[in-house]
Amino acid sequence: MSVQIPTGAERLIQCLEREGVEYIFGLSGGAAMPLFDALVDSNIKLIMVRHEQGASHMADGYARATGKPGVVLVTSGPGATNTVTGLLTALMDSVPMIVLCGQTISPMLGKDAFQEADVTGITYPVVKHSYLVKRAEEIPLVAREAFHIASSGRPGPVLIDLPKDVTQGPCDAPFVDDVELPGYTVPNRADPEDISAAAELLKASKRPLLYVGHGAVISGAGKAIVSLAERLRAPMVNTLLGKGATDETHPLHLGMLGMHGTAYANKAVVDCDLIMSIGARWDDRITGKLDEFCVDAVKIHVDVDPAEFNKMVPLDLAILGDARLVVEDLLPQIEPADSEAWLAQCEDWRQRYPLKYPKQGGLRAQHVLDRLNDLTRGKAVITTDVGQHQMWAAQFCLSTSNRNWISSGGAGTMGFGFPAAIGAQFGQPEKEVWAVCGDGGFQMTQAELATAQNHKLPVKCLIINNNYLGMVRQWQELFYDNRYSGVDLEGNPDFVKLAQAFGVQAWRIKRPADVDRVLALAHEYDEGPCVVVAEVVKEDNVFPMIPAGAAVKDMLIEKPKAPMQKPTGST
Amino acid sequence: MSAAAIISPPAAETIDDKLGSHTISLFVHDRPGVLVRVALVFARRGYNIESLVVSPAAAGGFSRMTITCSGDPATLDQIIRQLAKLVDVVRAIDHTGDAAYETEIALVKLEVHDEDRTQVLQIAEHFNAKVVDYATDSVMLRVYGGSEKLDALIGLLRPYGMSELVRSGKILMARGGRET
Numbered sequence: 094m095s096v097q098i099p100t101g102a103e104r105l106i107q108c109l110e111r112e113g114v115e116y117i118f119g120l121s122g123g124a125a126m127p128l129f130d131a132l133v134d135s136n137i138k139l140i141m142v143r144h145e146q147g148a149s150h151m152a153d154g155y156a157r158a159t160g161k162p163g164v165v166l167v168t169s170g171p172g173a174t175n176t177v178t179g180l181l182t183a184l185m186d187s188v189p190m191i192v193l194c195g196q197t198i199s200p201m202l203g204k205d206a207f208q209e210a211d212v213t214g215i216t217y218p219v220v221k222h223s224y225l226v227k228r229a230e231e232i233p234l235v236a237r238e239a240f241h242i243a244s245s246g247r248p249g250p251v252l253i254d255l256p257k258d259v260t261q262g263p264c265d266a267p268f269v270d271d272v273e274l275p276g277y278t279v280p281n282r283a284d285p286e287d288i289s290a291a292a293e294l295l296k297a298s299k300r301p302l303l304y305v306g307h308g309a310v311i312s313g314a315g316k317a318i319v320s321l322a323e324r325l326r327a328p329m330v331n332t333l334l335g336k337g338a339t340d341e342t343h344p345l346h347l348g349m350l351g352m353h354g355t356a357y358a359n360k361a362v363v364d365c366d367l368i369m370s371i372g373a374r375w376d377d378r379i380t381g382k383l384d385e386f387c388v389d390a391v392k393i394h395v396d397v398d399p400a401e402f403n404k405m406v407p408l409d410l411a412i413l414g415d416a417r418l419v420v421e422d423l424l425p426q427i428e429p430a431d432s433e434a435w436l437a438q439c440e441d442w443r444q445r446y447p448l449k450y451p452k453q454g455g456l457r458a459q460h461v462l463d464r465l466n467d468l469t470r471g472k473a474v475i476t477t478d479v480g481q482h483q484m485w486a487a488q489f490c491l492s493t494s495n496r497n498w499i500s501s502g503g504a505g506t507m508g509f510g511f512p513a514a515i516g517a518q519f520g521q522p523e524k525e526v527w528a529v530c531g532d533g534g535f536q537m538t539q540a541e542l543a544t545a546q547n548h549k550l551p552v553k554c555l556i557i558n559n560n561y562l563g564m565v566r567q568w569q570e571l572f573y574d575n576r577y578s579g580v581d582l583e584g585n586p587d588f589v590k591l592a593q594a595f596g597v598q599a600w601r602i603k604r605p606a607d608v609d610r611v612l613a614l615a616h617e618y619d620e621g622p623c624v625v626v627a628e629v630v631k632e633d634n635v636f637p638m639i640p641a642g643a644a645v646k647d648m649l650i651e652k653p654k655a656p657m658q659k660p661t662g663s664t
Numbered sequence: 665m666s667a668a669a670i671i672s673p674p675a676a677e678t679i680d681d682k683l684g685s686h687t688i689s690l691f692v693h694d695r696p697g698v699l700v701r702v703a704l705v706f707a708r709r710g711y712n713i714e715s716l717v718v719s720p721a722a723a724g725g726f727s728r729m730t731i732t733c734s735g736d737p738a739t740l741d742q743i744i745r746q747l748a749k750l751v752d753v754v755r756a757i758d759h760t761g762d763a764a765y766e767t768e769i770a771l772v773k774l775e776v777h778d779e780d781r782t783q784v785l786q787i788a789e790h791f792n793a794k795v796v797d798y799a800t801d802s803v804m805l806r807v808y809g810g811s812e813k814l815d816a817l818i819g820l821l822r823p824y825g826m827s828e829l830v831r832s833g834k835i836l837m838a839r840g841g842r843e844t
Contacts, residue, residue, distance in 0.1 A: 213697060217697070225696065274751060276692070276693050276753050399745055399748075399749075400742070403742075
């Protein structure tokens with residue numbers, strides 16, 4: 094009996110099956126044909142997209158919603174380069190992702206072959222690691238290493254470039270279980286001395302603050318952090334990406350901090366005497382002006398990535414380890430801090446400076462998102478695009494459980510929200526998934542309406558349409574003397590008709606009185622994707638706001654009367 | 665002179681004072697692309713690598729890189745952490761100020777006229793430089809030692825028509841039982 098030797102492509106797909114891959118998000122092309130051919134006989138479901146950027150964000154949304162690596166498959170040249178934005182997005186936000194790229198045959202590498210691009214070269218700065226596979230027998234080892242690297246430690250994207258002769262040729266190399274990577278260690282439990290040192294510092298604090306980031310989401314540290322907050326009697330704040338790790342409706346939770354965080358969260362940052370980052374990297378959106386950030390507070394940083402220590406702020410204590418394990422190890426040593434006056438102060442700020450928006454003067458995004466929050470009550474997965482709607486969604490849609498909030502933070506990638514929601518819906522078929530998008534970002538990946546419709550995926554897309562690139566317009570209003578430049582989205586399509594052209598159900602919200610009725614229609618609709626277009630007031634601003642480069646204490650609660658200087662901080 | 669230098673020469677001076685030269689030693693997994701990944705950690709900040717030596721390590725499958733560069737200590741500390749984070753980098757150590765043996769080789773070609781030859785050979789002898797090529801109108805010297813010694817020799821030879829200079833870049837090894 095003759096045994097058929099699998100091709101490199103077939104072997105790779107078998108490796109993916111062993112890794113538990115359910116879906117591949119991809120778009121075909123010449124150099125990727127052996128891989129697409131191998132998928133015909135696989136149980137892995139191919140989700141064909143309309144643009145490779147869409148595939149990369151779908152894999153990202155899938156990964157963030159499930160914690161498992163999302164897998165992308167594209168062809169060489171432009172197919173691969175179209176994933177670069179998705180790679181950056183995943184790298185900046187520590188998302189596990191595998192991008193498989195077709196490549197020209199290896200004898201043609203470097204000879205400007207048709208659809209050849211130096212993809213490993215182009216993507217070095219936006220991957221956690223990458224491979225150019227030169228021999229088919231390397232495939233099982235490369236696949237196992239790639240999944241291990243992508244999903245362990247601080248997760249990130251790994252790219253595998255696959256010349257067509259490698260995927261087409263025979264490969265009977267055995268599967269690999271254990272990898273040996275002497276340059277790659279994954280921190281686990283922290284040094285017990287560091288844990289004790291943290292307990293001492295927390296005990297001595299009268300105004301402690303727990304600052305929760307995406308690392309807490311990734312490691313599933315939320316439950317332990319809430320126990321820590323309750324036992325220590327300390328308030329919690331979270332970053333944009335830390336939303337959902339801990340329940341934002343918890344009485345000790347002050348919501349999101351930073352540039353557009355709640356006033357009470359930022360006041361707590363200004364006045365705390367100890368701030369403990371749990372998987373948050375002191376991003377410039379959080380710290381504002383570094384020289385004035387928590388100058389007198391003790392700073393503790395728990396992170397799985399030692400390169401983050403002392404990068405932005407000088408630390409009093411760095412704890413290297415997995416966030417969940419660190420907090421769990423810390424819990425037995427925690428006693429209540431003398432913090433009741435501090436908690437009362439935070440509560441007073443919460444009452445005095447609530448998030449608010451005008452109830453008159455037309456339909457407002459905040460109103461729509463406030464009602465969406467009421468409808469979904471933290472149960473739905475909410476993804477966002479990037480801009481004003483993202484910040485309003487972060488403020489008004491409170492996250493109550495892990496992996497229910499998906500947003501492009503570090504990269505700030507417009508076009509992310511809708512495809513990310515598609516990926517999240519594939520990963521969490523039982524959950525209600527809403528993409529909250531602006532009119533600008535939605536148009537960047539709107540072709541994926543076809544992908545959602547093909548699979549009758551019940552994903553819901555709320556487009557906050559103000560016919561502007563609203564966040565840039567807000568800055569031009571506040572800092573550039575109302576000189577609008579390149580922000581007017583005149584020529585926008587009728588988004589309801591656009592959705593209908595894809596066969597997608599769509600509704601419009603024009604007046605505040607429509608909001609609850611239309612959101613309920615979308616909430617009930619389960620026959621496939623649907624779109625809700627909220628035609629909101631054109632010129633509205635996100636507050637509170639800490640202008641880039643300003644100190645946290647100089648947060649604006651509302652628009653100042655006097656014209657303002659241009660911000661000096663990072664973008 | 666660049667525009668920046670015209671605008672603020674005093675600032676440039678203060679920066680120079682702060683930016684000491686550092687020697688970083690990397691022990692890396694010998695895989696394609698590792699050199700690019702290392703170089704990009706410097707390049708994304710606009711940092712210049714002053715010298716770089718790559719060679720096989722004692723253990724098969726691994727390489728040594730010795731890098732010299734200048735920068736403020738806080739940024740270099742960050743660079744070293746980011747180098748160590750690379751999957752193919754096993755160790756990254758800043759040996760500046762450590763007890764380490766350092767050396768470098770230089771080849772120097774001089775278009776030397778008859779009247780200067782004796783002078784040049786005397787300087788060479790003083791620095792233990794060996795004449796490795798002797799032609800009608802040129803001399804090639806080979807010298808090794810600490811980078812400061814090489815700098816001093818090159819400074820002395822420069823007035824004698826130095827036409828070519830090749831330096832290997834610094835290599836080092838930690839003394840005693842300490843790891844490089």
